[in-house]
Amino acid sequence: MTIGEAARASGVSAKMIRYYEETGLIPAAGRTGSGYRTYGPKEVQILRFVRRARDLGFPMEKVAELLALWRDRDRASADVRHLAEAQIAALDRRIREMQEMQATLSHLVRSCAGDDRPDCPILDDLGGHPGGPARTA
Missing domain, CATH: 1.20.5 (Single alpha-helices involved in coiled-coils or other helix-helix interfaces)
Structure with missing residues (x-):
């Protein structure tokens, strides 16, 4: 899906998605041959996770820690x-x-x-x- 579709599906604006990618909070999106970002269900799930953590007031560095813990099945x-x-x-x-x-x-x-x-x-x-x-x- 496109960045606009990922934004609608996750509730995170396209601008914030780009910011999260630039800061390394989330992995860079895949790209089409013409350079457009592409997102799948896994990326949308990560964006929803980030949005929910931000909605609960977690600062960016703590969101990054939470994401790392979420990915670590041995946590x-x-x-x-x-x-x-x-x-x-x-x-x-x-x-x-x-x-x-x-x-x-x-x-x-x-x-x-x-x-x-x-x-x-x-x-x-x-x-x-x-x-x-x-x-x-």
């Missing part, structure tokens, strides 16, 4: 579990950070009168100068 499931547990911890950290950002922004919004006056604690905070406009030297 220990403990190795896979360890990667998944580390990803859970990373997601927990990101969730906490986002909750902190939300709390800070909510506080700033409550502090803003939202009227016709130019005073704006949101902009003051973003400018790094609570209580007044940024000063330039």
Whole structure:
């Protein structure tokens, strides 16, 4: 199948397929005599694997590790579990950070009168100068 067909079948855009090939995450596709990439069911399965891992938030280097483990029939499931547990911890950290950002922004919004006056604690905070406009030297 063509790259467009592989993209539709896997849910990975053609642009990302090319990127994954360029970075070595997935093997380079076969080529027709005229240079077009060709993909089969095995490649689509790999692309689906990558997409699912990315959907779960795994960074590219961890996706590569997961792919290597997936291909290694002698792997220990403990190795896979360890990667998944580390990803859970990373997601927990990101969730906490986002909750902190939300709390800070909510506080700033409550502090803003939202009227016709130019005073704006949101902009003051973003400018790094609570209580007044940024000063330039």
